[in-house]
Every structure is written in C-alpha cells, then in structure tokens.
Amino acid sequence: MSPSARGAVPSQAGRTVVVTGANSGVGKATAIALAAAGARTVITARNEARGRAAREDIRRTTGSDQVDLVVFDLADLASVRAGAAELLDRTERIDVLVNNAGLVLSDRQVTVDGFEATFATNHLGPFLLTRLLTDRLVESAPARVVNVASTAHRGARTGLDFDDLQSTGHYRGMQAYSRSKLANILFTTELARRLDGTGVTANSVHPGTVASGFARDDDASGFLAFGVKVIKPFILTPAKGARTSVYVATSPDLAGVTGQYFVKCRVRTPSPAARDEAAAILLWSVSEELVGAAPSAPGPAAGPGSGAR
Ligand SMILES: NC(=O)c1ccc[n+]([C@@H]2O[C@H](COP(=O)([O-])OP(=O)(O)OC[C@H]3O[C@@H](n4cnc5c(N)ncnc54)[C@H](OP(=O)(O)O)[C@@H]3O)[C@@H](O)[C@H]2O)c1
Numbered sequence: 001m002s003p004s005a006r007g008a009v010p011s012q013a014g015r016t017v018v019v020t021g022a023n024s025g026v027g028k029a030t031a032i033a034l035a036a037a038g039a040r041t042v043i044t045a046r047n048e049a050r051g052r053a054a055r056e057d058i059r060r061t062t063g064s065d066q067v068d069l070v071v072f073d074l075a076d077l078a079s080v081r082a083g084a085a086e087l088l089d090r091t092e093r094i095d096v097l098v099n100n101a102g103l104v105l106s107d108r109q110v111t112v113d114g115f116e117a118t119f120a121t122n123h124l125g126p127f128l129l130t131r132l133l134t135d136r137l138v139e140s141a142p143a144r145v146v147n148v149a150s151t152a153h154r155g156a157r158t159g160l161d162f163d164d165l166q167s168t169g170h171y172r173g174m175q176a177y178s179r180s181k182l183a184n185i186l187f188t189t190e191l192a193r194r195l196d197g198t199g200v201t202a203n204s205v206h207p208g209t210v211a212s213g214f215a216r217d218d219d220a221s222g223f224l225a226f227g228v229k230v231i232k233p234f235i236l237t238p239a240k241g242a243r244t245s246v247y248v249a250t251s252p253d254l255a256g257v258t259g260q261y262f263v264k265c266r267v268r269t270p271s272p273a274a275r276d277e278a279a280a281i282l283l284w285s286v287s288e289e290l291v292g293a294a295p296s297a298p299g300p301a302a303g304p305g306s307g308a309r
Pocket of ligand 1: 022045047050072148150206208210212
C-alpha cells in the first residue's frame with residue numbers, strides 16, 4: 001500500500017465532492033472520510049428520509065456543516081437529469097464525482113424507462129449522470145471521477161452481451177450484476193480516453209468485500225442473500241471498504257493517473273473482457289443511444305490510439 005493510502009486523507013478544504021448512494025455502506029463511509037478531510041460533500045440518495053438521516057449522521061460524525069443532500073433515482077433517467085440539474089445548481093465546482101451507488105437484484109426488474117434494473121442502476125444512470133456533470137468537472141480540473149466497480153466483473157467472462165444488454169433471456173442476478181460491474185470498468189476506460197488532456201481523470205475501484213446494505217432482503221433473495229450472509233463475518237467494515245475510493249479520489253500520488261482499476265489502493269489488471277477497448281467504445285455509443293442525447297459530450301468520439309493513455 002502506498003504511503004498516501006496508509007496515511008491521513010489529504011486536506012480537501014475548498015474542494016467539492018459528490019458521492020452517489022451515500023446513505024449507507026461504502027458510499028456513506030466514503031462521504032464521511034471526505035467530509036472529515038474538509039471537502040464540501042454532496043451526498044445523493046434515492047430515498048429522501050434515508051438521505052436526510054445519513055446527512056445528519058455524517059454532519060454529526062465529522063462536525064462538518066458542509067454536507068448536503070440531493071435526492072434522485074439512478075434507475076430513472078428523468079430523475080437523473082433532474083438530480084444532475086440540482087447538483088449543478090447547488091455547486092460552483094465539482095472536484096470529485098464518486099459513482100458509488102449500486103445494487104444486485106435476484107429477480108429481473110424493469111425500470112420506468114423499460115431497462116433491466118441492474119444495468120440501468122449500475123451503469124446507465126451513472127453514465128448519464130457523469131455525462132451531465134462533465135462540463136463542471138472539466139471547469140473544476142484537476143478533477144477526478146471514481147467509479148465503484150467490483151471484482152465481480154470477472155464473473156462476466158465472455159464480456160457484455162450486446163445482443164441482450166437488458167437480460168431478456170434467462171436472468172441470473174449475479175450474472176446481471178457481474179456484467180454491470182464489467183460495464184463500470186469499460187465505461188471508465190472510454191471516459192478516461194475521452195477526457196484525456198482535460199485534467200479530469202477517471203478510474204475504477206473494487207472496494208473489497210464489505211459488510212453493507214448490499215444484497216439485503218428487499219433487493220436479493222434466496223441463494224444470493226444467503227451467500228452474502230454466510231461470508232459477512234469475514235468481510236470489511238464500510239470504512240475499510242471506502243479506503244480505495246477515498247485514496248483514488250484524493251491521493252496526490254495519483255495526479256494524472258487515469259483509466260486504471262484499483263484494488264486495495266493499488267493498480268490491478270482487470271479481466272481480459274474489461275480490457276476490451278472495442279467493447280468500451282461500443283458500450284459508450286450504445287449507452288448514448290439508450291439514454292438519449294445528453295448535452296455535455298466529453299471530447300470527440302475518436303478511435304482508440306488517438307488519446308495518450
Ligand atoms: N459490499 C460489497 O462487498 C461490494 C463489493 C464490491 C463492490 N461493491 C460496490 O460498492 C458500491 C456500494 O455498495 P455497498 O456495498 O455500500 O451497498 P449498499 O450499502 O447497499 O449501498 C448502495 C447504495 O446505492 C444506493 N442505490 C441503490 N439503488 C439506487 C438507485 N436506483 N438510485 C440511487 N441510489 C441507489 C443505495 O440506496 P438505498 O439505501 O436507498 O438502497 C445505497 O445508498 C456498489 O456499487 C457495489 O456494487 C460492493
């Protein structure tokens with residue numbers, strides 16, 4: 001582990017960070033660490049009551065009066081657009097965006113926009129949110145995007161199924177989750193390439209296996225929830241799980257480092273499917289079509305090799 005990973009979080013005074021899904025688990029612990037380091041910390045939640053409770057808890061824990069809440073649902077693209085507009089309205093700058101929110105669903109669910117809910121929540125919503133906040137990030141450069149992926153991306157061995165991104169065929173919760181986390185890494189690769197030269201970096205992380213609200217009973221059932229409960233005594237606290245996100249969001253050692261995947265505060269090589277640059281480019285264009293025309297396009301859609309990654 002690098003010295004910065006072991007030491008205290010560098011002062012974030014004067015910086016504004018946005019952490020999605022920060023009312024519980026890894027996201028809340030990430031927000032606590034960043035707020036404690038002096039960042040103006042804007043947390044997002046899909047549920048107002050849970051969001052308010054977390055905001056008060058983070059304020060109390062850190063003693064910071066610079067913790068704000070914006071409520072929107074990443075599984076609802078109109079809600080994401082409204083949430084992004086509110087974030088832009090309430091922040092003058094965004095130095096760090098942590099796309100942390102995510103879930104796993106035992107049964108196939110469909111969002112109001114007609115998308116499979118794991119793909120929509122874990123990939124499409126964060127994709128659109130990032131697109132909508134990109135201009136502000138670029139204006140605030142040097143800035144960072146941190147996408148919380150998972151080692152579970154390795155479960156999607158054959159890559160994304162571009163013929164069935166919505167899992168309309170045989171649905172398996174862990175397979176949909178693995179693919180959505182693979183999408184997080186592919187999105188990071190292409191975002192980093194498009195943001196090259198802007199002063200905004202994009203990296204993904206695996207937080208470790210963390211005891212959180214993840215796979216709780218209303219999201220996951222049966223074997224999935226049982227598996228999570230069985231390993232729970234052996235897994236990390238949310239504070240430890242947040243370390244890699246916080247490190248990648250703040251470490252001076254990582255200035256200019258982009259397009260990488262981090263585990264335990266170190267660069268790791270993700271799966272072969274996650275290193276497929278053609279899939280990263282295709283996912284970007286398909287995602288753009290799925291979310292509709294989004295205003296702030298980061299950079300030209302040049303081919304691979306045109307950036308200096
Ligand atoms: N826990 C692990 O072992 C582990 C391992 C690898 C990767 N991860 C990743 O770490 C991230 C954080 O997970 P966690 O373990 O901290 O789980 P968590 O405690 O369940 O936190 C997930 C957060 O995402 C929010 N969220 C879910 N669906 C949303 C939506 N449609 N719109 C907005 N927010 C939504 C949740 O809100 P609600 O409280 O309202 O549901 C919650 O705030 C996820 O991306 C997950 O894939 C976790």
